[in-house]
Amino acid sequence: MFRYLQRLEELAPMGYQAGVHIRFASPLFMRSTYPQEWQELYSAQNYALRDPLVFWGVSRSGAIRWSEITLPDPFGVMQKAADFGLTYGVVVSCGKITSRTIVGVARADREFTDGEIAEVSAIADALHEVAEPPQDMTPELLEALRLAGLGVNQVAAAEQVGISEGTMKSRLSTARVLLGATTTAEAIKMAKEYRLI
The missing domain is CATH 1.10.10.10 (Winged helix-like DNA-binding domain superfamily/Winged helix DNA-binding domain)
Known part of the structure; x- marks a missing residue:
């Protein structure tokens, strides 16, 4: 699993967030490397319940650039993220609706290329596959x-x-x-x- 997370870090200069096997609104595994100040604001304002990226990831499978998401953002979550350097990004969603994996990656300088999006998608699929905790942990x-x-x-x-x-x-x-x-x-x-x- 760590090699996948390491590669996400390389692909996303402004960080990533991975929620793996989200069931009943709670992920089995969660990691974020977004700027700490953004993570704190996001948590304090409970943006997970208002974030168009989360809504997109929960309701669809696939990958999309943040700039292509047309869902409403009445709380301005995307603009606030951009204020922290999370200007360009991609969200990838895979798995069944009952156990969804959602990965977001961000950068400040440019849109992600199609090749980078394909790689992030492959990583999300791999994380979804390998992230089940071992059943034989006594x-x-x-x-x-x-x-x-x-x-x-x-x-x-x-x-x-x-x-x-x-x-x-x-x-x-x-x-x-x-x-x-x-x-x-x-x-x-x-x-x-x-x-x-």
């Missing part, structure tokens, strides 16, 4: 990640759950593999984003 593996996430060292964590340090290391290693993470910190972050811990 409570023991999740507890190991939870303790590591709290900053408990491996020796103390092992003592706390009554196992050897080697078993704790093994559990963290297995959790990394199952989540497709390269580091324990990355695995903890993914487990939190999947709402596993």
Whole structure:
């Protein structure tokens, strides 16, 4: 998953937002690299409920440049985004209406090319495919990640759950593999984003 997100970052100089497997208005996985000030305003003003990009993504599948969206924007969300440098962008939506993935990418300097849009679409499809959390994450593996996430060292964590340090290391290693993470910190972050811990 991280290589797809890394590529989105390369394609979108002003950032991206990816909501993966949105079910009942809540994504299984959510990541935004848009400017922090915009993220804070967007959240404070509850723009997700007023954003034409979200409405487009929920109601349709495919890809469209922001400039081509004709939905009403009575709250001026798009203009406010442009004030933060999110001038040009693309929104991509895929998956069933009951489990939708919506990805937005932005830049300040020019429209996205057709080739870039095709690549963002392929990434959205791939994220939708791979983003299901692993079903074989046991409570023991999740507890190991939870303790590591709290900053408990491996020796103390092992003592706390009554196992050897080697078993704790093994559990963290297995959790990394199952989540497709390269580091324990990355695995903890993914487990939190999947709402596993």
